Each structure stands twice: as structure tokens, then as C-alpha cells.
Amino acid sequence: MTVHTQTDKRFRRSQHPTRRPRRAVRRWWRIVRGMSVAAGVAFGGYQATVASFLSIDAIVVRGIDQLSEGEVLALVAGLRDENILTVDLELHRGRLVASPWLRDGTLRRILPSTIEVQVTERAPVALARLGERLYLVEDNGTVIDEYGPRFARFDLPIVEGLALRGPDGRTVDTSRMALAARLLRQLSARPDILDSISAIDVSDPYDAVVLLNDDPALLHLGGDQFLERLRSYAELGPTLRERVPNIDYVDLRFGQRVYVGPAGESRGADPERFEHAVRAPDVNE
Structure with missing residues (x-):
């Protein structure tokens, strides 16, 4: 014989979807977004500070006798304001030794923002x-x-x-x-x-x-x-x-x-x- 009993309402599964607190989600989203913006601003400021700190602002010329310092600086003028860590020194060396007065030349980084240019001049006989x-x-x-x-x-x-x-x-x-x-x-x-x-x-x-x-x-x-x-x-x-x-x-x-x-x-x-x-x-x- 089958016996039917009434189910206790306290143990019934809800027939409606559970609603999550939207306010909490939005609040967390605002927090994450704010933190991202703050991190971006901080990183950008750091990058700007580092870029300024490592920007080439001094070029020292050594080994000149026939040429003037200004003539040598004009050959490597493109070095100014470049990032000392990423600048292509070989490119600027090529421009340097293209001068018929120079037999050879080397460029050396001196952190944080100086380039030393050492040249060997040609000697007319x-x-x-x-x-x-x-x-x-x-x-x-x-x-x-x-x-x-x-x-x-x-x-x-x-x-x-x-x-x-x-x-x-x-x-x-x-x-x-x-x-x-x-x-x-x-x-x-x-x-x-x-x-x-x-x-x-x-x-x-x-x-x-x-x-x-x-x-x-x-x-x-x-x-x-x-x-x-x-x-x-x-x-x-x-x-x-x-x-x-x-x-x-x-x-x-x-x-x-x-x-x-x-x-x-x-x-x-x-x-x-x-x-x-x-x-x-x-x-x-």
C-alpha cells in the first residue's frame, strides 16, 4: 500500500533563481577599476621619471686636435634626448666616422645620461x-x-x-x-x-x-x-x-x-x- 505524506516546506528547493547582491559586485568593480587607474598613473609617472633620468643630456668629446668640439658634436647631434639604454650607438658611430677627418671613433655610455665620444683623427702629411x-x-x-x-x-x-x-x-x-x-x-x-x-x-x-x-x-x-x-x-x-x-x-x-x-x-x-x-x-x- 502506498502512503503519501506532505513534504515539509522547510526542505523544499526554491523554484526561483538566487539573486546575488548587485551592489556588492558594483562596489568591487569600482574598487578594481580605481586600483587599475591608480596603478596606470603610478606606472606612467615612473616611466616618465625614468625616461627623463636616462635621457642623454651630455656628450663628452675626447681625442680631437684638428677638428673643433662643435664639429664633432654636429656629427652626433641625434644623440641628444635619446634614451641612453636604448639608443643605437653603432648607428651614430657610422655617422661619426663618415667624416673624412676621422679614422675611427667609439661611443661609450656613462650612466645615467652621458655619452663619451673618443675619436682618432687623420693626420695630413x-x-x-x-x-x-x-x-x-x-x-x-x-x-x-x-x-x-x-x-x-x-x-x-x-x-x-x-x-x-x-x-x-x-x-x-x-x-x-x-x-x-x-x-x-x-x-x-x-x-x-x-x-x-x-x-x-x-x-x-x-x-x-x-x-x-x-x-x-x-x-x-x-x-x-x-x-x-x-x-x-x-x-x-x-x-x-x-x-x-x-x-x-x-x-x-x-x-x-x-x-x-x-x-x-x-x-x-x-x-x-x-x-x-x-x-x-x-x-x-
Whole structure:
């Protein structure tokens, strides 16, 4: 037999969905949103403070002699106000060494906001005549800059015959420049003799021809022993002028025999063509 009993209402499941307190949810949402805004403002302020703190505001230049500090700073002007941690130093180094006056350069970070620029300058050793103009050149033949009044402080010999034939007329023959550089390097031990040279011609890469101040004779020195041969000429000069009053050139390349070309003869070294030859003093005595 089935027995039916009435269920106690206290144990019945509610037939209506439970309602959550909306006010509490909204309150928590406002709290979370407020905290997010506050965190964003705080982070933004921190970022702004850090960005300002690490913004490059000082550039120190070292190693300059020929260039001014302002000229170097102009090459790396883009560094200003960049973030010192993220700035591309290699990019700015490329702009730095693009200057024909600079052989090399390095950039170093000094926290919090300073960049140190260390440069190695090129050193001009001569004035090369390229076309109708004079240019400052390095000992390896690198053309540095066109010579002008602002470089009047350089007292350098003029080198002829360096240019190769080309569309711009500014390409330097490296073998001829090597000859000129070798001559200048050897004579650097005697600044008095080096200062007496007015011009150098290296059209022949095996024969350096020099012109001295206040002396119209062209001196053929060959490819080496430049100092010894110039000393020989200095000792022999009075004797040469007694025999040949008007000298066009003197060839000092053949050891103890010095060949003198009178004015009006073609220049060069052809011993069979010279009637005037005198024995030079032994430079080792």
C-alpha cells in the first residue's frame, strides 16, 4: 500500500533563481577599476621619471686636435634626448666616422645620461695637387679635405703627380703616395731639411723629385736613401754650380756619380746624354 505524506516546506528547493547582491559586485568593480587607474598613473609617472633620468643630456668629446668640439658634436647631434639604454650607438658611430677627418671613433655610455665620444683623427702629411686644386692627404693617400684659408696653419709640402686619370680627378695612386710618404717619413728625422722642401713630384713611382726653397734645380732622389742624397747635394752644391751655372736638374740616384742637367736640357736620368758629371763626396765619411 502506498502512503503519501506532505513534504515539509522547510526542505523544499526554491523554484526561483538566487539573486546575488548587485551592489556588492558594483562596489568591487569600482574598487578594481580605481586600483587599475591608480596603478596606470603610478606606472606612467615612473616611466616618465625614468625616461627623463636616462635621457642623454651630455656628450663628452675626447681625442680631437684638428677638428673643433662643435664639429664633432654636429656629427652626433641625434644623440641628444635619446634614451641612453636604448639608443643605437653603432648607428651614430657610422655617422661619426663618415667624416673624412676621422679614422675611427667609439661611443661609450656613462650612466645615467652621458655619452663619451673618443675619436682618432687623420693626420695630413702633404698637400696633393689633384686637378687644379690642393687637398690635404694622409700618408696612405686618403684625401681628407680641400685646402683653404682655414687650414693655413699646416705648413706642408706640395706633392705633384699623385692623381690617377679618372672622372673626378681625385683618385690617388697608392704606389706614388707610398713613395711620397716614405720620403716624408725618412726626412722627419731632420725637420730642417724637411722644411727646406717646397714641392715633391712622384709622377714616376720609382723616382721622387724634390724642389727646395730658393733653389730652381729639380733633385732626383730615386726611391730610397733620401736623406743621404740630400746631404750629398748640400755638400756638392757649390762645386756643381761652379761647373754648371744654370742647373735644370740634378740626378742623385747613381751612388757616387751625380749627373747634372744644364738648363734647357730635357729632364730625366740618362747618363749617356750628360756631359757634366762630378763625383759626389762619400756620405759615409
